[in-house]
Every structure is written in C-alpha cells, then in structure tokens.
Amino acid sequence: MTPSHLPNLSPSTAPTLPANHPLLRGLNPEQLAAVTLPQGHALILAGAGSGKTRVLTTRIAWLLHTGQASAGHIMAVTFTNKAAKEMQARLATLVPFQLRGMWMGTFHGLCNRLLRAHHQAAGLAATFQILDVQDQQAAIKRLLKQHNMDAERFPPKQLAWFFASCKEDGLRPKDVVATNPEMQQKVALYQLYEDQCQREGVVDFAELLRDHHALRQHYQQRFRYLLVDEFQDTNRLQYQWLKLLAGESEGGHIIGSTSVLAVGDDDQSIYAFRGARVGNMQDFLREFKVQHHIKLERNYRSHGHILDCANALIEHNSQRLGKNLSTDQGAGEPVRIQQTPTDLDEARWLVEEVQALTRQDGLQRQEIAVLYRSNAQSRVIESRLFNAGIPYRVYGGMRFFERAEVKHALAYLRLLENPQDDTSYTRVVNFPTRGIGTRSLESLQQQARQAGCSLHNAASLVSGAAGAKLQGFNALLDVMREAVAGQSLGDTIAHVLQASGLEAHYQTDKEGQERLENLQELIRAAESFVQQEGFGKDAIALPLDETAAAVTTATAANSATPAVDLETGETLSPLQAFLVHAALEAGDNQAQAGQDAVQLMTVHASKGLEFDAVFIVGLEEGLFPHDNALSDKDGLEEERRLMYVAITRARQRLYLSHAHSRMLHGRTSFNLPSRFLDELPPHCLHHLLGTAGFAKLERSDYVRGGGISAGAQSFAHSLLEKAVAAPAASAAAGSGAALRKGQQVFHAKFGEGQVLAVEGQGADARAHIHFVRHGAKWLALAIAKLTVVA
DNA sequence: GGCTCTTTCGTTTTT
DNA sequence: CGAAAGAGCC
Numbered sequence: 001m002t003p004s005h006l007p008n009l010s011p012s013t014a015p016t017l018p019a020n021h022p023l024l025r026g027l028n029p030e031q032l033a034a035v036t037l038p039q040g041h042a043l044i045l046a047g048a049g050s051g052k053t054r055v056l057t058t059r060i061a062w063l064l065h066t067g068q069a070s071a072g073h074i075m076a077v078t079f080t081n082k083a084a085k086e087m088q089a090r091l092a093t094l095v096p097f098q099l100r101g102m103w104m105g106t107f108h109g110l111c112n113r114l115l116r117a118h119h120q121a122a123g124l125a126a127t128f129q130i131l132d133v134q135d136q137q138a139a140i141k142r143l144l145k146q147h148n149m150d151a152e153r154f155p156p157k158q159l160a161w162f163f164a165s166c167k168e169d170g171l172r173p174k175d176v177v178a179t180n181p182e183m184q185q186k187v188a189l190y191q192l193y194e195d196q197c198q199r200e201g202v203v204d205f206a207e208l209l210r211d212h213h214a215l216r217q218h219y220q221q222r223f224r225y226l227l228v229d230e231f232q233d234t235n236r237l238q239y240q241w242l243k244l245l246a247g248e249s250e251g252g253h254i255i256g257s258t259s260v261l262a263v264g265d266d267d268q269s270i271y272a273f274r275g276a277r278v279g280n281m282q283d284f285l286r287e288f289k290v291q292h293h294i295k296l297e298r299n300y301r302s303h304g305h306i307l308d309c310a311n312a313l314i315e316h317n318s319q320r321l322g323k324n325l326s327t328d329q330g331a332g333e334p335v336r337i338q339q340t341p342t343d344l345d346e347a348r349w350l351v352e353e354v355q356a357l358t359r360q361d362g363l364q365r366q367e368i369a370v371l372y373r374s375n376a377q378s379r380v381i382e383s384r385l386f387n388a389g390i391p392y393r394v395y396g397g398m399r400f401f402e403r404a405e406v407k408h409a410l411a412y413l414r415l416l417e418n419p420q421d422d423t424s425y426t427r428v429v430n431f432p433t434r435g436i437g438t439r440s441l442e443s444l445q446q447q448a449r450q451a452g453c454s455l456h457n458a459a460s461l462v463s464g465a466a467g468a469k470l471q472g473f474n475a476l477l478d479v480m481r482e483a484v485a486g487q488s489l490g491d492t493i494a495h496v497l498q499a500s501g502l503e504a505h506y507q508t509d510k511e512g513q514e515r516l517e518n519l520q521e522l523i524r525a526a527e528s529f530v531q532q533e534g535f536g537k538d539a540i541a542l543p544l545d546e547t548a549a550a551v552t553t554a555t556a557a558n559s560a561t562p563a564v565d566l567e568t569g570e571t572l573s574p575l576q577a578f579l580v581h582a583a584l585e586a587g588d589n590q591a592q593a594g595q596d597a598v599q600l601m602t603v604h605a606s607k608g609l610e611f612d613a614v615f616i617v618g619l620e621e622g623l624f625p626h627d628n629a630l631s632d633k634d635g636l637e638e639e640r641r642l643m644y645v646a647i648t649r650a651r652q653r654l655y656l657s658h659a660h661s662r663m664l665h666g667r668t669s670f671n672l673p674s675r676f677l678d679e680l681p682p683h684c685l686h687h688l689l690g691t692a693g694f695a696k697l698e699r700s701d702y703v704r705g706g707g708i709s710a711g712a713q714s715f716a717h718s719l720l721e722k723a724v725a726a727p728a729a730s731a732a733a734g735s736g737a738a739l740r741k742g743q744q745v746f747h748a749k750f751g752e753g754q755v756l757a758v759e760g761q762g763a764d765a766r767a768h769i770h771f772v773r774h775g776a777k778w779l780a781l782a783i784a785k786l787t788v789v790a
Numbered sequence: 791g792g793c794t795c796t797t798t799c800g801t802t803t804t805t
Numbered sequence: 806c807g808a809a810a811g812a813g814c815c
Binding site for chain 2: 079080081106107108109111112130132133205208209233270271273274373374375376396430433435437438583584585586602603604605623626627628629638642664665666
C-alpha cells in the first residue's frame with residue numbers, strides 16, 4: 001500500500017500532530033477530520049462560508065508538517081487565478097518552508113506548464129501562444145473566409161463551441177463521425193482549424209486541456225496529493241485530466257497511489273452553461289471509490305435568518321447531495337423585502353437604504369454589495385448612485401488584457417516572437433493604418449493559402465505596391481526585433497509602442513488618452529511581472545523528482561536545449577513568459593478603483609465573496625429566475641442555486657427587492673415577484689412596504705409563460721397610478737397617521753426624504769425622516785409641512 | 791480609409 | 806433602450 005518512493009516515511013511513523021498544535025487549533029471537528037485525513041481519495045462537501053479555503057490550506061500545511069509529503073508531491077488546482085493566489089498567500093502564513101516545488105494554480109495555468117515542458121511530446125511549437133476567445137473567433141472567421149465558407153451558415157461562435165466540445169471528448173477531426181453533409185463540412189473545418197493553429201503556433205483554451213498522451217505516462221505518479229477546489233465547477237475535460245493525473249484507470253476505477261481531495265459544493269454549482277458538470281461529484285465518488293466523505297455545514301459567515309432562508313430555498317431542489325448550514329451567531333436581523341412600482345423606484349429606494357446603512361449604521365461602502373442577475377440591470381442603479389454622489393464600483397466588463405489597445409500592443413509583441421502568428425498579423429498589419437487595405441490583405445491571404453504558408457511569409461509573393469507595403473511591414477517587425485534585442489521587457493514594450501506607431505496614433509485620437517494610459521499601464525504591468533517572477537536573479541532550477549527527470553531526459557534527448565524548468569518556465573524569455581501570462585490571466589477589469597465604494601456585480605461574479613450587507617435586486621419571474629431557464633427543470637434548479645449563492649454572500653443584512661414594472665429591451669415589462677421569494681420562510685422576513693405603498697399585482701393578473709396580457713397590463717397601470725396617488729391624497733388631508741415607513745416625502749426646506757419611522761398619535765405624532773441632502777431628522781407632523789411623493 | 795447610418799440583438803463567464 | 810457590428814457612402 002505504501003508506495004516505495006514515499007520519502008523517509010516508515011509505515012510505523014504515524015503522521016500526526018498534537019491536537020493543540022497551532023496549525024490545528026480552532027478547527028471544528030469536521031474541519032479537523034478533513035485536514036488530517038489519511039491517504040485515499042476524499043470528497044469534502046463544503047457549504048458556503050464553512051472555512052473551505054482554510055481547510056484546503058491547512059491540509060497542505062499538515063501534509064508538509066507531518067512529513068508525509070514534500071512540496072514537490074503536492075498539486076493544488078483552482079479555477080481562478082485569484083483563488084490560486086489567495087491559497088498561496090494563506091499557505092505562506094502557515095508553512096515556514098520553501099514551497100517552490102509545489103504546483104498550485106488554475107487548471108489552465110498548470111496545463112500550460114505541463115505543455116511547455118513537454119511541447120515536443122505534445123506536438124506543439126516550442127513557444128506556442130494561447131488564443132483567447134476573441135482571437136479564436138477571429139481565427140475561425142479568417143478560416144471561413146479563406147475557404148469561401150458562408151459565415152451565416154457556420155457562425156464562428158458555434159464552430160468554436162463545436163471544436164471545443166470535440167476536444168472535450170478527446171476527439172480529433174479524424175475521430176469525429178459525420179453522418180450528414182453539414183457535419184462533414186464542420187469536421188472538415190475542424191481539421192482546417194487544427195492545421196491553421198499548428199502552422200501558426202497557437203493553441204486555444206480547450207487544446208490546453210486536451211488529453212495529450214505523452215503526459216499520461218509521465219505525470220500520473222509524480223503528484224502524491226492532488227487537491228481540487230470548487231470541484232462542482234469542473235467540466236468533463238477537467239475531470240478527465242484529473243483522472244489522468246491521479247493514475248491508471250482499470251476496470252473503471254482509479255488505482256493510482258495519488259490521493260485526490262476534492263472540495264466543492266453542489267448547491268453552488270452555477271456554471272453548467274459553460275460546461276461545468278455537477279455530476280462529476282457523483283462520478284468521483286464512484287470512480288475513485290471515495291472512502292472519506294466529509295460535510296462542512298458549520299457556517300461562520302451569516303446570521304441565522306439569512307441561513308434559514310438559504311437552507312429553505314435550496315430545499316426546493318431535488319438533485320442534491322444534501323447539506324444544511326447552521327450557525328451559532330444567532331438569528332440576527334430579519335431579511336428585508338421591498339417591492340417597488342418600477343425599476344427606477346427600486347434604484348431610488350436602494351440608494352436611500354445605502355445612505356442609511358453608511359450614515360446611520362456605520363457600514364463601510366465596500367461592505368455593501370448590490371447583486372443582480374444580468375449586467376443590464378446595473379445601469380439604472382449606477383445612474384441613481386451617481387446622482388446621489390455615492391462612490392461605486394462595477395465588476396465585470398472589459399478586462400485589462402482584453403482591451404483593444406492592449407491587444408494591439410500584445411499582437412506586435414507576439415509577432416516579434418513569432419511572425420507566423422497570423423491572428424496577430426492580421427490584427428496589426430494595418431493598425432495604425434499603413435495603406436494596406438482589404439484588397440491587399442485578400443491577395444495576401446490568397447497567396448498564403450496557395451503557398452501553404454503564413455501571411456508573413458507570403459508577403460514577398462504579393463506583387464505591386466501592395467506587396468511592397470506588406471514587405472515594408474515585415475521589415476518594420478524585423479527592425480523592431482533587432483532594436484529591442486537585449487533590452488528589458490519594459491523598454492521593449494515602450495519601444496514597440498513607439499516604433500509601431502501605436503503611441504502616435506492614440507496621441508492624435510480624440511479618445512486616445514485613456515488608451516494611452518492603459519498602454520503605460522501595460523509597461524508597468526510587464527515590469528512588475530518581471531520582478532515578481534524574478535527572472536535572472538531567482539530562477540534557480542528546481543531539482544525535479546525522478547519521474548519528472550525521466551520525462552526531461554526522454555523529451556529533451558538529442559536536443560541542445562535544456563529542459564524547461566517547470567517552476568519558472570526558464571527557457572521562456574521574459575517576453576515569452578509575459579505573453580503567456582497575458583493570455584492566462586485576463587487581469588483586473590478595473591485598475592485600483594476607489595476602496596470606499598459600493599460593490600455592484602452579477603450574482604455569478606459574487607461567488608466566493610462576502611459582505612456585511614447585500615442587496616439582491618430584480619427578483620422577478622423572467623429575470624431571476626431568468627426566462628431562458630424556466631423551460632427545463634435543470635435550468636430552474638441552477639437559477640435556484642444562483643439565488644442560494646446570492647443569499648449566502650450576506651453576513652448581517654440582506655435585502656431582497658422586486659419591481660412591478662421594468663424597462664427591458666426598450667419596452668416596459670410587468671413581472672411577477674420571483675417564485676424564490678415564496679420559497680423563503682415567512683418568519684425570517686420583514687416586508688418593508690407591505691402592500692400599502694402601492695398596489696400589489698396578483699398572480700392571476702398575469703398570463704403564464706407569455707408575460708402579461710394586454711388587458712392585465714392596463715389594469716396594472718391603473719393600479720400603479722392609484723397606488724401612487726392615494727397616500728398623497730390622504731396626507732394632504734392633514735392626517736399624520738397616513739405617513740408610513742418607507743414613503744417618499746418632500747419638505748419645503750429639507751427637500752426629498754424617506755420616512756424611516758412614525759411615532760405617536762394626533763398632535764404628538766412625529767416622524768423620523770431621512771432626507772437625501774440633510775440626513776435623518778425627527779419632525780413633528782403637526783408643524784412640518786410634508787408632501788407625500790410616493 | 792474612415793466616417794455615419796442601419797440593423798440586430800439582448801443570461802450568467804473563467805481561462 | 807443602447808451597444809455593437811456591418812453596410813454603404815464620401
């Protein structure tokens with residue numbers, strides 16, 4: 001059982017630490033069990049806020065502390081660079097040893113490392129570059145054009161998806177069985193695409209993960225402990241990749257000596273739409289004959305009412321491994337529910353509540369999050385926040401390395417490394433413009449296709465003025481390459497920006513200022529990348545273990561090039577390494593935005609984060625759950641998990657809101673409150689406005705499946721109008737009792753405000769009103785002249 | 791080659 | 806409604 005090459009560990013040495021060892025202190029029994037698991041495969045079902053990252057990092061530290069493993073035996077896989085960095089940072093606080101031999105990173109990052117080291121075995125160019133989604137799309141478009149295929153009939157997006165799913169199933173073009181003519185054409189395109197990638201020395205994301213036979217033999221025994229975070233988000237290919245690393249599969253079972261620790265939460269699986277397969281968890285249990293199955297259900301994040309809501313909601317899902325979160329923090333405040341006539345009112349209310357939270361409850365703005373189902377919802381909220389002068393930060397959108405100007409710069413850099421990269425070539429051959437128009441490019445592509453070579457090499461085949469210009473561009477690249485030889489990466493980029501004309505182009509561009517700043521930021525990013533990676537000074541080659549050393553000898557035989565140092569990618573130049581970095585790490589979408597800002601993001605983007613106060617807005621049928629998910633049960637259950645994720649982001653306060661009408665796709669739509677609201681336990685909830693502030697639409701007012709009928713629409717309109725008018729009328733009659741909490745009022749001196757509370761009767765009646773400009777004030781209703789606005 | 795008008799489309803997204 | 810991409814015009 002004990003593998004022979006386990007270092008210096010006799011079976012009699014029980015791998016333990018005293019229970020009061022600092023490393024283990026403060027762990028609850030389940031966490032402790034997970035951290036100190038013996039060898040063998042394990043599944044940790046880790047609920048939201050249950051200390052998952054702590055368990056993972058402590059587990060690694062424990063393995064090292066007890067001498068069961070050295071850093072080189074451990075691989076830890078995450079989904080995002082952010083998660084990998086966080087784990088690395090936390091581990092560094094737990095372990096005094098050098099961790100350089102440990103493999104910790106994203107699936108793609110680790111695959112990249114493997115493929116760099118064994119590019120020959122994998123049949124890849126030595127300095128292959130990675131295509132991002134944009135590049136891939138562009139490459140496919142180019143391919144279609146080159147072969148006179150109709151882009152209408154074969155949408156590049158769909159083709160990309162087709163190629164990826166083939167790769168996911170381990171199918172090369174020759175393996176795909178085409179039963180109809182259309183399929184035959186798609187397969188032919190798949191082959192052409194592969195040829196094109198091969199010729200250009202590029203690799204797409206799916207290719208990065210492909211089952212490369214060469215790796216199978218060499219790597220399955222190197223890693224003795226394999227830890228996987230967010231296991232519920234793995235797709236088929238990633239799961240296969242894990243199986244490959246874990247060891248031989250015999251009779252459907254994994255028999256290697258590697259121990260796989262998978263940590264995940266099926267209730268937080270929200271990425272089915274991009275290929276994630278929760279079923280991998282069940283498959284893992286079966287195929288790996290998992291002996292250890294631990295649930296972490298103690299939640300250290302949220303107050304009781306919030307957790308009760310989360311638990312009750314997710315109970316409505318049928319396909320679950322089963323889990324119930326609990327806390328000893330007490331029930332806390334009720335979950336507040338707000339309904340408003342329109343999306344605009346929702347935003348207005350939200351802004352006032354945010355102001356109250358920061359001014360009265362002393363919450364920090366960055367501890368307040370606004371979560372929505374779709375990005376389009378942020379617009380209204382942003383504009384209200386902006387008008388109120390509240391700083392906010394929107395997550396999502398364009399990322400740094402995706403920006404056009406940055407991609408242009410990178411394209412030049414890639415061409416310095418590899419002129420055969422047609423994607424990059426096409427991107428910048430005429431940017432900034434050099435008089436190389438569509439016609440010139442078409443004839444270049446024609447020549448390249450006939451000669452079966454790259455665009456770069458076909459330039460000399462094009463005749464006339466066009467050919468001269470193309471060769472001029474090639475010469476420009478050559479001159480740049482020569483000029484930057486021996487220069488630092490930062491200087492290289494600076495030179496390229498200047499020599500390519502990019503800098504001059506953006507200097508004259510009217511909106512070029514921001515772009516110029518991004519290009520400067522690119523230089524800075526490159527410089528700090530070089531420093532962090534420690535090229536030159538810190539790149540000590542690591543002793544590879546026997547297995548890896550064997551691989552090295554095998555693949556690098558008869559080659560003058562030394563093996564790639566797996567830890568630093570040593571044979572890559574700083575520029576090459578930076579280009580890989582740019583491809584694998586999209587970068588933050590917003591450079592250091594103000595810290596003191598309300599956080600706006602989609603529910604998806606909020607996964608893994610937590611906040612003191614959370615607003616989940618737009619809880620309406622058709623929006624959340626989204627229309628497109630309503631048709632099938634799986635879709636609806638994923639929406640529910642999404643809601644579950646959203647709820648469990650909140651520590652102390654949770655607000656749920658829905659609007660009766662909302663501007664969507666340029667027209668007003670009327671929506672029922674989300675069914676998810678009905679699935680929450682009433683005793684945890686507090687309805688802020690009740691039904692008094694405005695009319696409530698009944699479910700019967702709506703037509704199922706098709707939104708709202710015309711008749712019901714006008715009915716809804718009249719209800720809403722009445723609702724807005726009614727309270728104002730009663731207030732005008734001078735009755736203070738008509739004031740209700742949550743109402744919008746207007747005061748001649750203080751302006752707009754919202755009623756926070758009403759106290760007393762008759763002449764003694766007072767109201768606590770929060771004014772937008774003057775803050776909260778107590779006013780005697782007999783004296784103050786207030787008008788109810790809504 | 792670049793600008794403007796028109797059309798189309800509209801969940802969620804990391805690498 | 807508003808962004809983005811494509812078509813068409815100068």
